[in-house]
Amino acid sequence: MSLPIFYINLARDTERRQKLEAELARQGLQGTRFEAVWWANLGEAEQKQLYSAELNKHQFHASLVNGEKGCYASHIRLWQQLLASGAPAMVVLEDDVGLKDGFADILGAISQRAQPWDMVKLIGRERDSFRGSCPLSEGVELVDYKRVPSMTAGYAISRQGAQKLCQSRLPFGRPIDVDLRYWWENDLAVLGVSPAALVLDETSFTSSIGSKSAAVRLGQRWRKFKRQCAYSLLSAWHNARRGPLLK
Numbered sequence: 001m002s003l004p005i006f007y008i009n010l011a012r013d014t015e016r017r018q019k020l021e022a023e024l025a026r027q028g029l030q031g032t033r034f035e036a037v038w039w040a041n042l043g044e045a046e047q048k049q050l051y052s053a054e055l056n057k058h059q060f061h062a063s064l065v066n067g068e069k070g071c072y073a074s075h076i077r078l079w080q081q082l083l084a085s086g087a088p089a090m091v092v093l094e095d096d097v098g099l100k101d102g103f104a105d106i107l108g109a110i111s112q113r114a115q116p117w118d119m120v121k122l123i124g125r126e127r128d129s130f131r132g133s134c135p136l137s138e139g140v141e142l143v144d145y146k147r148v149p150s151m152t153a154g155y156a157i158s159r160q161g162a163q164k165l166c167q168s169r170l171p172f173g174r175p176i177d178v179d180l181r182y183w184w185e186n187d188l189a190v191l192g193v194s195p196a197a198l199v200l201d202e203t204s205f206t207s208s209i210g211s212k213s214a215a216v217r218l219g220q221r222w223r224k225f226k227r228q229c230a231y232s233l234l235s236a237w238h239n240a241r242r243g244p245l246l247k
Contacts (some may be wrong), residue, residue, distance in 0.1 A: 003111045003156060005031040006081075007093040010038070016095040019201070027104040027111040034078055039070035042167065048171070050076065055173030061223035064175060075152070076169065078164035083167045088115075089158045093165070097153045098199040102137060106197045109137040110156050117245070120162030120181070121192040122154035124201070126240055128192070131239065132246040136193060143194045144245045147235050150177040181231070183240035189245055202213045 005024065009017050017033060024031045038046070050073050056063060064072075075092065082090045089106060110120050111239050113136070120142070129146045136142040157165075168186035171181055 052171035
């Protein structure tokens with residue numbers, strides 16, 4: 001069974017769309033374009049339903065800018081679409097990625113993998129370390145992260161994972177790439193693949209949905225440092241408490 005593939009893209013970003021569609025076609029895959037959320041176009045009521053400024057004060061060191069909010073809202077809408085469909089899982093891509101050779105085989109192997117995985121990240125950091133791993137496809141392993149990486153450019157998500165996120169992340173207060181790292185808040189089972197199945201395109205450093213937070217001020221740096229220290233301790237404690245995901 002093949003997993004449906006959706007990629008997030010603004011209508012004006014035709015070059016990104018054409019490039020990604022060509023990459024998918026090269027591997028015999030077809031993706032469905034999903035219109036990215038432009039935050040300023042949302043009504044005030046919907047913005048408040050999605051994002052909480054009060055929650056942000058407690059969870060993050062800086063207020064989110066419209067680009068970060070729109071990015072998160074785009075992913076949430078796709079999770080909701082998965083729950084409204086009959087599919088057991090879906091693949092979500094941002095439009096600034098390139099596909100490595102064997103990408104289709106990796107997706108096929110993930111689709112055959114018995115759950116209870118909630119999310120399988122298709123790209124991480126080169127320096128990531130793992131608690132465990134097992135073969136997935138030729139030359140690729142399914143991995144259990146020691147610390148979930150912040151990359152959200154591509155992942156597979158199950159219905160169970162989408163349900164957990166929609167129930168616990170409406171409204172949200174952190175950027176999506178940070179929020180998904182706090183897996184213990186919603187018991188999200190996050191795995192990954194190594195080596196990564198995706199690469200970031202050169203355009204990935206320029207967000208088309210909107211700019212990211214401005215330079216961090218001194219006070220924000222201190223709050224960020226404290227949160228990073230707290231995250232490291234919490235992540236280690238919850239990992240030990242839950243035990244390995246891969247037996």
